[in-house]
Amino acid sequence: MWILIVAAVVVVLLVVFGILLLRRPKAPRGGYTDTRDLDDVPATEGDTLVEDRPVSTLERPESARGRLARLRGRLAKSNTMLGKGLLVLLSRERIDQDTWDEIEDTLLMADLGTDASLELVENLKKRVRVEGTKDPAQLKSLLREEMLALVDPTLDRSLRTEAAPGKPAVVLVVGVNGVGKTTTVGKLARVLVAEDKDVMLGAADTFRAAAADQLETWGARVGVPTVRSEHEGADPASVAFDAVKAGIDQEADVVLVDTAGRLQNKAGLMDQLGKVKRVIEKAAEVDEVLLVIDATTGQNGMTQAKVFAEAVDITGIVLTKLDGTAKGGIVVAIQRGLGVPVKLIGLGEGPDDLAPFNAEQFVDAIID
Amino acid sequence: MFNSLSDRLTATFKNLRGKGRLSEADVDATVREIRRALLEADVAVPVVREFTAIVKERALGAEVSEALNPGQQVVKIVNEELQNVLGGETRRINLAKSGPTVIMLAGLQGAGKTTLAGKLGKWLTDQGHKPVLVASDLQRPNAVTQLQVVGQRAGVPVFAPEPGATSESDDPTGDPVKVARDGVDFARAKLYDVVIVDTAGRLGIDQALMNQARDIRDAVDPDEVLFVIDAMIGQDAVNTAKAFDEGVDFTGVVLSKLDGDARGGAALSVRAVTGKPIMFASTGEGVRDFEQFHPDRMASRILDMGDVLTLIEQAERQWDKTEAERMAKKFTDQEDFTFEDFLAQMQQLRKMGSMKKMLAMMPGAAGMREQLENFDEREIDRVEAIVRSMTPHERVAPKIINGSRRARIAKGSGVSVSEVNQLMERFAQAQKMMKRLAQGKGVPGMPGGIPGMGGAGGGAAKKGKSKKKSSRSGNPAKRAQENAALASGQKPAAPGSAFGAQGKDLDAESLNLPKGFEKFLGK
Numbered sequence: 001m002w003i004l005i006v007a008a009v010v011v012v013l014l015v016v017f018g019i020l021l022l023r024r025p026k027a028p029r030g031g032y033t034d035t036r037d038l039d040d041v042p043a044t045e046g047d048t049l050v051e052d053r054p055v056s057t058l059e060r061p062e063s064a065r066g067r068l069a070r071l072r073g074r075l076a077k078s079n080t081m082l083g084k085g086l087l088v089l090l091s092r093e094r095i096d097q098d099t100w101d102e103i104e105d106t107l108l109m110a111d112l113g114t115d116a117s118l119e120l121v122e123n124l125k126k127r128v129r130v131e132g133t134k135d136p137a138q139l140k141s142l143l144r145e146e147m148l149a150l151v152d153p154t155l156d157r158s159l160r161t162e163a164a165p166g167k168p169a170v171v172l173v174v175g176v177n178g179v180g181k182t183t184t185v186g187k188l189a190r191v192l193v194a195e196d197k198d199v200m201l202g203a204a205d206t207f208r209a210a211a212a213d214q215l216e217t218w219g220a221r222v223g224v225p226t227v228r229s230e231h232e233g234a235d236p237a238s239v240a241f242d243a244v245k246a247g248i249d250q251e252a253d254v255v256l257v258d259t260a261g262r263l264q265n266k267a268g269l270m271d272q273l274g275k276v277k278r279v280i281e282k283a284a285e286v287d288e289v290l291l292v293i294d295a296t297t298g299q300n301g302m303t304q305a306k307v308f309a310e311a312v313d314i315t316g317i318v319l320t321k322l323d324g325t326a327k328g329g330i331v332v333a334i335q336r337g338l339g340v341p342v343k344l345i346g347l348g349e350g351p352d353d354l355a356p357f358n359a360e361q362f363v364d365a366i367i368d
Numbered sequence: 369m370f371n372s373l374s375d376r377l378t379a380t381f382k383n384l385r386g387k388g389r390l391s392e393a394d395v396d397a398t399v400r401e402i403r404r405a406l407l408e409a410d411v412a413v414p415v416v417r418e419f420t421a422i423v424k425e426r427a428l429g430a431e432v433s434e435a436l437n438p439g440q441q442v443v444k445i446v447n448e449e450l451q452n453v454l455g456g457e458t459r460r461i462n463l464a465k466s467g468p469t470v471i472m473l474a475g476l477q478g479a480g481k482t483t484l485a486g487k488l489g490k491w492l493t494d495q496g497h498k499p500v501l502v503a504s505d506l507q508r509p510n511a512v513t514q515l516q517v518v519g520q521r522a523g524v525p526v527f528a529p530e531p532g533a534t535s536e537s538d539d540p541t542g543d544p545v546k547v548a549r550d551g552v553d554f555a556r557a558k559l560y561d562v563v564i565v566d567t568a569g570r571l572g573i574d575q576a577l578m579n580q581a582r583d584i585r586d587a588v589d590p591d592e593v594l595f596v597i598d599a600m601i602g603q604d605a606v607n608t609a610k611a612f613d614e615g616v617d618f619t620g621v622v623l624s625k626l627d628g629d630a631r632g633g634a635a636l637s638v639r640a641v642t643g644k645p646i647m648f649a650s651t652g653e654g655v656r657d658f659e660q661f662h663p664d665r666m667a668s669r670i671l672d673m674g675d676v677l678t679l680i681e682q683a684e685r686q687w688d689k690t691e692a693e694r695m696a697k698k699f700t701d702q703e704d705f706t707f708e709d710f711l712a713q714m715q716q717l718r719k720m721g722s723m724k725k726m727l728a729m730m731p732g733a734a735g736m737r738e739q740l741e742n743f744d745e746r747e748i749d750r751v752e753a754i755v756r757s758m759t760p761h762e763r764v765a766p767k768i769i770n771g772s773r774r775a776r777i778a779k780g781s782g783v784s785v786s787e788v789n790q791l792m793e794r795f796a797q798a799q800k801m802m803k804r805l806a807q808g809k810g811v812p813g814m815p816g817g818i819p820g821m822g823g824a825g826g827g828a829a830k831k832g833k834s835k836k837k838s839s840r841s842g843n844p845a846k847r848a849q850e851n852a853a854l855a856s857g858q859k860p861a862a863p864g865s866a867f868g869a870q871g872k873d874l875d876a877e878s879l880n881l882p883k884g885f886e887k888f889l890g891k
Contacts, residue, residue: 105413111602114407177625177653178478178598207653209517210510217509232517263628294478298410298602300630321477325611326604 058223059351061190067355071347072365074323082110082327083143083367090128090139100125111298112329116336120150144367150332153359155341159316160287161192161254167284168200168247168255172240173318174273174308175292177261180320180346182211184292185258186218187346187354193222197253202243203228204236204276207260215258221351225250236260236272237279244283255284264307277312290343292318295328305334320346323353395427398442409670411633412606415640423449447667453636454663459620459645464591468555469562472548472588474581474616475596476608477569480624482511484596484650485566486518487658492562493524499562502551503528504544504584507568507577515566522655525560527551544568548584565590578615585616593618594647597634599626605634606641613642620647623661627651631670691716702806705799707755707763714752753781754791766795 085106089099100121107117123146133139161169171188175181182205192199201219203212203226212228219226227243240257247255259276262269280286291314293301308314317335319328322345331342342357399420406416426445463469471488473481485501492499501519503526505511512532519526529550530542548565555563567584570577585593595618597605612618621642623635626649635646646661691712698709755763757780762769769777769792778785 105417108407109413109603111410111604114404176600176628178480180478208514210513213513214510263625265627265629294598294600296476296598296601296604296608298600298605298630298633299408300410300600300628301602303629304600324476324604325607326602330602 059190059221061194061222062352063194067352069361071353071355072361074347074353082106083147086143087136087140087367090124090143091134091136095128107329110327110329111301112327113299113302113333116150116329116332120146123149140367144363147363147366148359151359151363152335152341155335155339155359157316157341157343157357157359159343159356161197163253164285166248168244168252169287170244170247170255170257170280170284171288171290172257172259172277172280172286172312173290173292174259174312174314175261176263176304179261179292179294179297181205181261181292182214182218182258184290184318184320184344184346184354185215185256187351188344189219189224189256190222190351191354192254192256193224198251199224200243200247200250200252200255201226202240202255202257204240204243205258205260206232206234206236206239211258211260237276240276241279241283244280248283264304270307270311273308274311288316289314290316290318291340292320293328293331293334294320295322295324295326297328297330299330299333301330302333302337305338305340309338309340314340316341316343318342318344318346318354319357322346323348392428395424398427399424402442402446406633406636406670409631409633410600410602410605410637411670412603412637412641414606415637418640419449419453419636450636450667450670451663453640454666455639455645459647460660461647462591462619463562468552468560469592470552470565470588470590471562471592471594472565472567472585472590472616473594473596473622474567474612474618475569476598476601477508479569479596479598480650481505481569481596482514482518482566483653484594484622484624484658485515485564486522486524486655487650488564488594488648489519489524490522490655491658492564493522497562498560499524499564500551500555500558500560501526502548502554502563502565503530503532504548504551505566505568506530506532506542506544506547508532511566511568518655527554544580545583545587549587552588563588578611581616592620594620594622595638595644596622596624596650597638599623599632599634600628600630601634605637609638609642613644618642618644620645622646622648622650624650627657632666633670635666636670688716699802699806702803705802707758707766707795708760710795711752711755711763714748718748750781750783750787751791754778754783754788757781766792 086103089095089103089106092099103124104117104121107120108114112120124143127142127146128139131138131142133142159171161171163169173181173185173188185201189199189201199219199222201215201224203215205211205215206229209232212226216226216228218224225246227239227246229239236259240259243257244255246252257276257280259273260269262273264270277286277289289312291305291308293304297304305314305317317331317340319331319342322328335341345355345357345362347353347355402423403416403420406419407413411419423442423446426449427442461469461471473485473488475481482505489499489501501515501524503512503515505515510532512528512530516526516528527550528547530547532542544567548567551565552563555561565584565588567581568577570581593616595609595612595616597608601608609621621635621638621644623632623646626632638644639646646663646666649659649661651657651659695709695713698705754777757777758769758773762773762777774785774788774792778788781788
């Protein structure tokens with residue numbers, strides 16, 4: 001009887017809450033007068049193309065090639081602890097279980113996650129035992145190989161920004177709040193300008209205060225036009241569509257679309273993101289969906305990647321803020337779990353501090 | 369497969385039942401699981417190490433031998449210890465005795481400082497203060513503009529004499545230290561009693577910016593320095609917290625983005641490393657999504673347990689027993705749920721206090737916060753008025769309510785006919801659901817079944833979940849239920865519905881309630 005009573009209480013709670021809380025969105029009295037939402041202003045009125053500002057001296061951004069080499073110092077700064085620490089541990093006189101535990105802790109502290117850390121430790125253990133080496137150089141190459149295997153150099157990390165005839169390549173940038181999406185779009189625009197591409201920016205972040213202004217200033221510096229909505233809270237899908245449309249009309253090579261940050265457990269916002277992508281696809285294929293992840297993100301990064309992958313099918317990851325003390329190890333777990341490679345890394349606040357990711361250089365920077 | 373700590377521990381102890389005492393080996397196995405759970409919740413490695421040592425010591429002690437179920441007992445120990453570390457008391461803001469109270473915000477880039485400034489302003493306004501926001505973040509492009517917009521949304525004035533950087537190329541003009549100092553003078557002159565200083569986000573290792581923050585701190589002599597940290601942060605929380613503790617010596621911590629599904633182990637790390645209390649939690653994008661921090665709830669969150677227990681405990685205390693028994697009987701006899709029952713249950717619920725508070729305790733409530741926020745308590749009165757406008761006959765047999773009766777009911781309760789229609793519709797669905805439940809069937813189409821649900825928890829998030837066993841629901845409590853469902857070989861009810869994942873069968877074993885629930889079932 002007890003069980004039933006409690007069960008009944010639970011069920012009744014559910015039913016009552018169900019009835020009270022879940023209301024159907026109400027139609028206004030007298031029905032809808034228009035097929036558009038109130039906050040959805042027709043494109044011709046609301047969205048204006050911001051003309052290239054007459055900037056007398058447009059900046060000439062640095063080419064993306066060789067950036068990683070230049071930024072290597074910063075990467076090393078953030079990661080020396082990891083590579084050096086591991087090496088020190090590995091070259092101890094006797095490697096006992098405590099040492100292996102310390103190695104595991106070191107890896108865990110890089111946000112690598114329990115599974116990846118355990119695997120790397122097991123692999124190292126096996127190889128050290130089999131090869132029985134104490135030679136530092138050999139240990140180093142061994143560590144390098146294992147870490148490289150973890151980062152997986154075989155994945156295709158090139159950005160698909162080649163325009164199809166008549167249609168620009170479309171890159172959609174998504175992510176949770178505060179990871180640096182707008183900044184990434186701005187920096188990416190510079191990379192593309194350096195490659196002599198015609199770029200168009202779409203400010204589909206219509207939620208955050210002043211996000212569109214921020215993007216516009218990025219664009220203006222390298223003479224890239226920005227399509228934005230004049231009023232806050234416009235439908236992001238419509239702004240994105242207009243941007244791609246403008247990109248087609250002006251024969252741009254690449255259209256970069258910035259979106260508002262959203263937490264992955266906000267289903268409504270994730271649906272909105274899905275809509276943005278679908279609406280863009282009415283005008284042109286979306287070639288690249290980049291998920292921006294902050295290097296400080298912990299295990300939640302995996303959930304982020306999963307949910308965003310379901311909503312918009314992400315094709316690459318941009319790891320930002322890697323110049324701090326955080327190692328961003330979570331991307332390893334994401335790569336392994338979802339097969340989505342890291343394509344770009346942000347290594348500083350400077351405008352040209354976004355570099356293409358290269359697995360080998362990355363690992364070298366960590367270990368050397 | 370096993371996601372929540374209590375699930376895992378229960379599995380670890382499966383073979384131990386009846387043993388009554390834990391051996392060292394058992395405890396070791398347990399501690400490994402705890403370690404893993406904490407690491408997955410992003411608690412920093414050194415903190416985990418320390419924490420597990422304490423738990424191990426306590427678990428080996430005498431306490432456990434008394435326990436009926438060692439697994440539960442260990443979870444209890446872990447929970448208590450977590451609460452210990454997180455700090456028991458909620459700490460309130462220190463207000464200055466004379467002159468304006470100065471609150472300074474510091475944190476990493478993208479932690480949510482500017483947004484938080486608005487929320488804090490709004491919160492203080494609601495408490496009867498007169499706050500002013502000071503825009504000392506002259507570094508990030510358009511940060512000042514953002515603060516102005518945020519201030520406008522929150523209805524709090526903004527002191528921004530410098531435009532700050534408007535593009536990445538601008539070298540920041542103006543002196544943030546001077547702005548902060550002027551802001552305090554401005555507040556003093558204009559009789560604002562709280563000054564909230566928004567500073568530039570910085571990386572922990574950026575010495576120049578850290579010095580600037582230090583200078584601002586020295587200049588305005590704040591009563592509180594709040595360190596804003598993202599709940600999603602991983603192992604770097606320790607470095608960051610240490611750097612800021614040394615840099616600006618903060619007095620309290622604000623955990624932001626807690627409305628996400630990160631478990632927020634950072635809270636534990638920061639607290640353990642710096643010993644500074646966590647004061648507030650920021651839980652959404654609106655200016656009102658801001659609350660005092662509750663250590664006990666955070667402990668459950670880190671451990672991935674829902675708050676249903678509190679809810680049931682409360683129900684147990686308040687619920688009229690005869691009424692509950694009547695309900696239970698009705699339920700087993702598969703009688704129709706009528707408006708009479710509905711009214712009776714509403715009375716019971718009311719005794720338990722604020723509906724909003726109870727709803728927040730429901731598993732899955734986190735995902736529906738938006739709806740919760742919009743939920744108007746008076747809505748209940750309105751619904752009750754509608755039901756009370758029905759004749760007793762209509763309440764028992766809602767089917768007879770035709771068009772003209774509806775018009776009369778609407779008139780009687782002062783609502784429009786469409787509102788009556790909506791209630792009828794929702795009621796019919798609830799009735800159907802009750803029947804299905806009583807028959808021991810699941811509630812498959814719940815999200816679609818109850819209209820308006822799709823926006824709450826459905827959508828993209830739910831697509832993959834029923835496909836893959838390994839995928840995890842974003843919500844801790846729901847996840848536990850999914851797993852329980854998987855374990856018992858049932859197809860999980862479409863996740864995404866906070867209600868759908870609940871009891872499928874009236875058999876207590878497969879009721880899919882969180883672990884630890886058994887004790888309420890009298891076992």
